[in-house]
């Protein structure tokens with residue numbers, strides 16, 4: 384049984400944290416869910432997605448099926464963040480990225496995919512039916528159609544339409560600078576801060592461990608809202624937005640994709656767990672690496688990592704307050720606020 388009182392409290396102030404402000408503890412994590420099936424996913428849409436994943440896991444189903452079924456729920460929801468109704472690129476087109484990875488290190492990915500409702504399922508077909516890992520753009524769409532996925536009409540959700548109309552008023556493309564040294568600023572806003580101070584987000588990443596202790600993960604997104612046409616973030620990139628090593632653990636990422644790619648984020652977290660770090664400590668170490676690279680610009684971006692190790696322990700860490708994840712086991716179903724470095 385998970386006992387919330389046993390959650391680990393915020394770690395001691397690290398030198399990194401001191402240089403960027405105060406370390407804060409929210410509801411904590413590191414769930415000891417040993418030997419039991421568990422599914423975790425990023426942000427609050429994860430609660431609904433986990434329910435669908437649990438339908439697979441509770442009957443002893445495979446983690447791979449769970450993570451596909453789970454995020455399909457989010458792809459189906461007409462919202463501003465994931466799926467065909469999500470925030471478009473700056474030219475008004477919704478372009479979708481997704482990937483999936485199983486316990487045998489099989490993986491598949493699609494990116495810059497238009498007019499297809501379930502990119503995660505196309506990613507799975509790439510994994511299972513082609514000799515490749517990644518298909519993009521019109522080639523990915525052609526493959527999807529050949530596999531029987533219907534070509535849909537793009538229809539923005541009311542939220543995404545409103546967001547895009549607002550954005551068009553200024554059409555301002557002012558992404559935060561990528562690197563404090565080079566002063567090159569080409570990255571889009573992913574996620575960006577909303578007027579109420581919360582961080583917008585555009586992704587669901589999910590990891591499941593099934594009753595056999597096998598791990599799989601999935602990640603699906605519309606990418607950064609109002610991005611440059613053709614831009615890809617971390618989400619469809621194996622090792623960046625998602626990585627699974629069935630001997631060690633798995634990780635998924637959300638936030639400013641460019642900065643997750645820069646440190647091969649999810650792979651880095653898994654490698655840190657391989658060295659013996661807990662999921663939470665591994666996520667924190669990867670976050671600190673990004674913050675070291677970004678310097679002062681770290682305050683302008685959000686990145687969050689969510690990981691599970693082979694023992695079934697779960698942990699997360701983010702640059703800023705506001706990242707949360709959903710967890711479901713046979714005894715727990717709730718949202719957990721990630722720890723973070725900065726308010």
Ligand code: ASP
Nearest residue numbers: 585586606616637638640
């Ligand atoms: N990581 C995603 C991207 O950069 C966005 C997000 O997680 O909100 O495309």
